[in-house]
Amino acid sequence: MLLKIEKRAEYSRVMVYLTPIIALALTVLSSVILFELLGVNPVEALFQFFVAPLDTKYEFSELFVKATPLMLCAIGLSVGFRANVWNIGAEGQLTMGAIVGSSLFIYFPETESVFLLPAMIIMGAIGGAAWAGIPAFLKTRFNANEILTSLMLVYVAILFLSVLVHGPWRDPQGFNFPESQTFSDSADMPILLSGTRLHFGTLLAFLAVLGAWMMMARTLIGFQVKVIGEAPRAGGYAGFSQKKIVWFTLLFGGALAGVAGLSEVSGPIDQVLPSISPGYGFTAIIVAFLGRLHPVGIFFASLLMALTYLGGETAQINLGLPVAVTGVFQGMVLFFLLASDVLVHYRFRLNTARKVAP
Amino acid sequence: MSDSGGGTPQLELRGITKAYPGCLANDHINLKIMPGEIHALLGENGAGKSTLVKIIYGVLEADEGEIRWVGDLVSISNPHAARKIGIGMVFQHFSLFEAMTVAENIALGMSGRQDMKALENRIIEVSNSYGLPLEPHRQVHTLSVGEKQRIEIVRCLLQNPKLLIMDEPTSVLTPQEAEKMFETLRRLSSEGVSILYISHKLDEIKALCHKATILRGGQYISECDPTKETAKSLAEMMIGTDLRAPEHHQAVKGGAVRLKVRNLTIDSDVEFGVNLANINFEVRTGEILGIAGVAGNGQIELLSALSGETRSSDVEAIMLDGKSIARLNPKERRDLGLAFVPEDRLGHGSVPEMTLAENAFLSGYSRMDLMNSGFIDNGGTAHYAEDIVKKFDVRTPGISHTANSLSGGNLQKFIVGREVLQNPNVIIVAHPTWGVDAGAAAFIHQTLIDLAEAGAAVLVVSQDLDELFAISNRIAVISEGRLSVGRELREITIEEIGLLMGGTHGMGEPVETPHVA
Structure with missing residues (x-):
């Protein structure tokens, strides 16, 4: 072998920050090939994908609208991932948060109290947390794998939403379409910038970024999460409870996903529909890793992933590319990221050593 | 030949x-x-x-x-x-x-x-x-x-x-x-x-x-x-160099009992683990008790029962300065003055990819008062870590380096130092010099002896008989989850210890085969 891989003495801090950039470069390179194969001019396609969506103030604000649920979910997931708790059911928790949160409006549509929206946000958090509490219970009680349980509960939540909007929550004046009545002003997320869809949920997402950053860097619970994730036996030695961390991280992640769900239905969607998310909960997994599980990294990663949603739409409209390009693009980012992460702990070297014997 | x-x-x-x-x-x-x-x-x-x-x-x-x-x-x-x-x-x-x-x-x-x-x-x-x-x-x-x-x-x-x-x-x-x-x-x-x-x-x-x-x-x-x-x-x-043998001392006779273990019996919950059966011993102030034994005879189980990582249901099984600690978790035991140096330095005694400062915080946050109105006191933690590095001669470029960047001996000095600076009443040390260079080993031995002289009770679990003979006042032997009666150093020979290690308990009890889950 001309190249050999060898373990670094200490992990490379440079590579921790460099690998997302390497992964993005490889993704862009691969998409050039992909566009070429699809018969589209790659330069034009990349322009439509990454630059065109940011043309106007409105479009720029849309970036934050799309990034909001990604940011909220990814912040929640990242805390769990730091503790080796693999909650991949944020999509389900998001859905449950939306259901539980909007139930307040659905059952009390006439309410005009200023407390309605805050109560809905809190209920959304509780709904998401409760849904994530199921895998937490199964894991701590029966040692059931949270990857499977949280994923399966996604489909339960989505089908439950479908039952509601096709049945009891259907708008009586809605000509039998499977959708609820549109939210009243007291149940709507306030708009931050007139003429755009930028809403109060985005502020909540920024708050989550700052709060999680503070929590992970400066509090005991954040420290416990990191220790349990990196060396569970050292955590036991220090007296940290692994079960407590499983509960905490799942409830935390579920609550933020729940808020994300509620802020979607109370924000840009403005009613409850059978489908309220184009897979934000799943994309958030990519966001969390691309952001190096760090709140600041996640902030930027969620903007980038939001851009792929917008770019996919623009490319579809202007170039006639299938909207699935967005998914392919997101998948490639994660794929290259995981592959290049080997550079954090290992390095390549030219094999120059002499052989022992021929 | x-x-x-x-x-x-x-x-x-x-x-x-x-x-x-x-x-x-x-x-x-x-x-x-x-x-x-x-x-x-x-x-x-x-x-x-x-x-x-x-x-x-x-x-x-x-x-x-x-x-x-x-x-x-x-x-x-x-x-x-x-x-x-x-x-x-x-x-x-x-x-x-x-x-x-x-x-x-x-x-x-x-x-x-x-x-x-x-x-x-x-x-x-x-x-x-x-x-x-x-x-x-x-x-x-x-x-x-x-x-x-x-x-x-x-x-x-x-x-x-x-x-x-x-x-x-x-x-x-x-x-x-x-x-x-x-x-x-x-x-x-x-x-x-x-x-x-x-x-x-x-x-x-x-x-x-x-x-x-x-x-x-x-x-x-x-x-x-x-x-x-x-x-x-x-x-x-x-x-390579002449080494100084640790300066020995005589235990204070009739000192107060600091750590007392009575009829400690714990069934191992891992497959092929060793069950602890009726463990009895006490360690007095000023004393170093050595526990010898071949690896895999219940040392791991005993150590985790003492540290609190597994807990006994019998309230009186483990007493620290007269208070029951059998049902307390490791942090609560630490608050009462128990310090612990585990066998496995990387991954148990320290988090390999965390910095020395964070690893100092790991076991010291409560006893060294490193929390400040709900937040980690970074200044205090750094000060504590620097103190360990300085007083225990840990060779490292700085406390922002990770634990796994240190050599075995330096990391062991760091962990021992971290525990000793918490001013423990009782310190439990597992294999204190395993894989440690001779200079660091001599230093660690002297540290433990000094700590005992200052009034702490020291328990050392080791496979290295030379080490136990060099620093202990009394030696007991663990074999198949049972502990022999601790004997004064001058009353026991290597041969007797060898027999005890081989499972001759001298108590006429049947030898149990290890528990199979």
Whole structure:
């Protein structure tokens, strides 16, 4: 072998920050090939994908609208991932948060109290947390794998939403379409910038970024999460409870996903529909890793992933590319990221050593 | 048998060099072993012994140098190739499947397909003829450590090796078991089998070996005839400097009991774990109690019961300064003045990829008061970590470096320092100098003695009898989850300890087989 891989003495801090950039470069390179194969001019396609969506103030604000649920979910997931708790059911928790949160409006549509929206946000958090509490219970009680349980509960939540909007929550004046009545002003997320869809949920997402950053860097619970994730036996030695961390991280992640769900239905969607998310909960997994599980990294990663949603739409409209390009693009980012992460702990070297014997 | 004058060496190494990132594990090592010679490879932990034998056995590839086998230049690219030319190796840590039989384990370790019936007969034949009796149908987990080692040796012998490599074979044996194994080795030597014997135990090497090659810090130091050297001169070659023995002290007679363990009985919840049965002991202020024993006899279970990582339901089982701590978690025990140095430095005593500051916070946050109105006091934590580094001579570029960047000895000094600076009433230390260089070991021993003199009670669990004899006031022996009565150092001999380690409890109790979950 001309190249050999060898373990670094200490992990490379440079590579921790460099690998997302390497992964993005490889993704862009691969998409050039992909566009070429699809018969589209790659330069034009990349322009439509990454630059065109940011043309106007409105479009720029849309970036934050799309990034909001990604940011909220990814912040929640990242805390769990730091503790080796693999909650991949944020999509389900998001859905449950939306259901539980909007139930307040659905059952009390006439309410005009200023407390309605805050109560809905809190209920959304509780709904998401409760849904994530199921895998937490199964894991701590029966040692059931949270990857499977949280994923399966996604489909339960989505089908439950479908039952509601096709049945009891259907708008009586809605000509039998499977959708609820549109939210009243007291149940709507306030708009931050007139003429755009930028809403109060985005502020909540920024708050989550700052709060999680503070929590992970400066509090005991954040420290416990990191220790349990990196060396569970050292955590036991220090007296940290692994079960407590499983509960905490799942409830935390579920609550933020729940808020994300509620802020979607109370924000840009403005009613409850059978489908309220184009897979934000799943994309958030990519966001969390691309952001190096760090709140600041996640902030930027969620903007980038939001851009792929917008770019996919623009490319579809202007170039006639299938909207699935967005998914392919997101998948490639994660794929290259995981592959290049080997550079954090290992390095390549030219094999120059002499052989022992021929 | 050994004849350094003429003849072709069985194995000859010239200029073997192997580098790891940040460390030169082998630096132009030469080694020559004659047929039938028992050759010691002597050196401290970290001297490069393991790397060198892994190169001989084909586990690692040397960066430079040549290997000659009976005069011919050879390339040993993997263990299969090594076995093929006649090199067998008994590893320090056994590679046995506990749930399989002796014969199945042996078949797995041999090259090629085996006829099980014929193999069983050969196992019986070979094992009996060398005084290493084995029953092919026994499941491995029912065997003692000494018997497990026999499997490894017989596995090598079945392939008629010309060179047998033994990596610290006696570290897991009682003195009596070791003596038996020496007879086997002498017999093999008389039949012309060369043996490369790796150890840092000087008495063994003087008693057994014809030649010794000494390594230090990855370098070849010298070759000598160990029978003509004194233990002291060998040690000096191995360690390089004169070492100060720890200053001993006498325990305060009739001091207050600080740690008291009464009828501690815990069923292990892991497969092939050891159940603790009726453990009784106490440690007084000013005293160092040593617990000896062969690894895997309940030390891990006892240590985790004492630290609080497993808890006893019996409230009075563990008392600290008169207060029950049996049901408290590790942090609550720490708050009452219990400090703990685990066996495994990386991953148990420290978080490998966290900084030294964070690792100081890990066990010290409560007792050292490193929280400030709900937030981590970074300044206080840094100050505490700097204090450990300074007072305990931890060689590191700074406290922002990760724990796994430190050498074993430095990390151990850091962990011991972290615990000692918490001003404990009772400190429990597991294998305090395992894999630690001699300078750090002497320092750690002196630290523990000083701590005891200042009034703490110290409990040391170790496999190294020399260490226990050097620092303890009393010694007890753990075997199959039972603890012998602690005896004053001057009242007990190595032979008695050996018998206790082998499971002779002197209490007339039936010996239980390990619990199988």
